[in-house]
Amino acid sequence: xxxxxxxxxxxxxxxxxxxxxxxxxxxxxxxxxxxxxxxxxxxxxxxxxxxxxxxxxxxxxxxxxxxxxxxxxxxxxxxxxxxxxxxxxxxxxxxxxxxxxxxxxxxxxxxxxxxxxxxxxxxxxxxxxxxxxxxxxxxxxxxxxxxxxxxxxxxxxxxxx
Amino acid sequence: xxxxxxxxxxxxxxxxxxxxxxxxxxxxxxxxxxxxxxxxxxxxxxxxxxxxxxxxxxxxxxxxxxxxxxxxxxxxxxxxxxxxxxxxxxxxxxxxxxxxxxxxxxxxxxxxxxxxxxxxxxxxxxxxxxxxxxxxxxxxxxxxxxxxxxxxxxxxxxxxxxxxxxxxxxxxxxxxxxxxxxxxxxxxxxxxxxxxxxxxxxxxxxxxxxxxxxxxxxxxxxxxxxxxxxxxxxxxxxxxxxxxxxxxxxxxxxxxxxxxxxxxxxxxxxxxxxxxxxxxxxxxxxxxxxxxxxxxxxxxxxxxxxxxxxxxxxx
Numbered sequence: 001x002x003x004x005x006x007x008x009x010x011x012x013x014x015x016x017x018x019x020x021x022x023x024x025x026x027x028x029x030x031x032x033x034x035x036x037x038x039x040x041x042x043x044x045x046x047x048x049x050x051x052x053x054x055x056x057x058x059x060x061x062x063x064x065x066x067x068x069x070x071x072x073x074x075x076x077x078x079x080x081x082x083x084x085x086x087x088x089x090x091x092x093x094x095x096x097x098x099x100x101x102x103x104x105x106x107x108x109x110x111x112x113x114x115x116x117x118x119x120x121x122x123x124x125x126x127x128x129x130x131x132x133x134x135x136x137x138x139x140x141x142x143x144x145x146x147x148x149x150x151x152x153x154x155x156x157x158x159x160x161x
Numbered sequence: 162x163x164x165x166x167x168x169x170x171x172x173x174x175x176x177x178x179x180x181x182x183x184x185x186x187x188x189x190x191x192x193x194x195x196x197x198x199x200x201x202x203x204x205x206x207x208x209x210x211x212x213x214x215x216x217x218x219x220x221x222x223x224x225x226x227x228x229x230x231x232x233x234x235x236x237x238x239x240x241x242x243x244x245x246x247x248x249x250x251x252x253x254x255x256x257x258x259x260x261x262x263x264x265x266x267x268x269x270x271x272x273x274x275x276x277x278x279x280x281x282x283x284x285x286x287x288x289x290x291x292x293x294x295x296x297x298x299x300x301x302x303x304x305x306x307x308x309x310x311x312x313x314x315x316x317x318x319x320x321x322x323x324x325x326x327x328x329x330x331x332x333x334x335x336x337x338x339x340x341x342x343x344x345x346x347x348x349x350x351x352x353x354x355x356x357x358x359x360x361x362x363x364x365x366x367x368x369x370x371x372x373x374x375x376x377x378x379x380x381x382x383x384x385x386x387x388x389x390x391x392x393x394x395x396x397x398x399x400x401x402x403x404x405x406x407x408x409x410x411x412x413x414x415x416x417x418x419x420x421x422x423x424x425x426x427x428x429x430x431x432x433x434x435x436x437x438x439x440x441x442x443x444x445x446x447x448x449x450x451x452x453x454x455x456x457x458x459x460x461x462x463x464x465x466x467x468x469x470x471x472x473x474x475x476x
Contacts, residue, residue, distance in 0.1 A: 049409075050409055054394075057405060070468065080468070084465075087474065091441070092412055096359045096437075097356025097360075104476065105476070139400050142364070
């Protein structure tokens with residue numbers, strides 16, 4: 001089926017659980033939308049809120065952050081710390097006016113290939129109905145200064161150099 | 162703004178004699194400390210050249226002690242001089258610090274983050290009624306028309322856990338909480354309105370990084386936002402990079418900020434930065450019952466966790 005809009009989804013995943021879960025989905029021949037770009041991290045605790053912000057700024061329409069279930073962290077407590085940090089970061093994004101429907105957090109274990117498919121499909125379809133993330137795309141294009149570099153005075157000054 | 166200021170009450174919140182008494186007390190404490198050799202320097206305030214202004218002063222000998230003053234113009238947060246960003250001051254030896262309530266909260270934060278040992282600083286706490294706001298008419302005394310927005314809802318007028326306390330404040334008049342009202346107004350907006358509000362502010366930012374320079378908690382030797390290869394935050398003053406900078410700044414201060422509002426005061430473009438800090442403080446109080454206070458806390462809300470933290474937002 002052909003769609004008018006193919007959203008770009010960036011997934012930040014932990015290597016021990018969700019990455020293995022996505023691998024399981026692949027080896028199990030489960031189908032999910034190819035819109036997702038998976039980025040592998042050692043742990044959800046390594047996923048800095050800056051990464052999420054930068055993904056949005058550089059053209060992602062949706063972001064998925066996924067890691068081990070609480071208690072399953074390979075590094076004992078990385079996901080507990082990440083959980084608090086993301087809870088705070090969500091509140092901050094909400095306060096500056098970002099739509100939180102485009103940002104999805106999930107716990108997907110290495111055995112949950114099906115849940116991974118469900119997460120990716122759900123987010124992709126939700127973002128597809130919402131359309132492109134216009135705010136950040138406009139922001140990326142915006143310039144502070146007037147951008148008028150071809151005024152007669154400036155051209156004249158340039159010619160004299 | 163001026164019209165509005167004129168409608169406000171201009172009766173002084175505290176008498177001028179109060180400031181004279183505090184100044185005298187600071188000087189006598191400084192003379193004692195420097196005379197006994199207890200400290201290498203006293204970090205306080207001295208009068209600025211312009212009418213009713215003040216600057217930070219680092220006093221190292223008894224004959225300079227007469228410079229020290231305290232007035233409502235003493236706006237700076239001197240806790241900044243205790244961080245490793247100011248090693249040239251810290252390197253002098255043990256410091257005595259003249260500290261208002263909000264400065265003491267920053268000191269408590271630095272103690273909690275192991276940036277400082279309690280024995281390395283002699284705290285001269287000041288019972289502070291408030292300081293001038295950015296646009297205050299310095300000809301007027303400290304009053305409702307001139308007081309800074311943060312001081313209207315100050316909870317730390319009386320210092321605690323200090324080595325010396327100067328001044329006993331009279332009962333202060335309760336003032337309307339303008340900052341909380343502004344925060345409530347923003348929270349009631351739609352996301353689109355909030356986005357437009359913040360983008361209008363962030364677009365004006367010139368990336369002078371004054372907010373970072375005055376912040377006692379921005380002491381990292383290398384700021385994430387200065388890094389390139391890979392670049393985390395765009396460094397040119399464009400709207401995209403500006404928004405990222407202010408969001409990252411608010412995030413890095415979440416659970417650490419002592420609400421001294423120095424970032425807002427230092428901002429040459431008058432961006433209401435303390436609203437971001439206040440919002441994060443409010444959310445962290447709701448989520449994890451954490452509040453910055455005068456008592457040093459070993460762990461901040463984002464450096465600790467509980468197994469049963471809320472995870473309703475995670476599928």
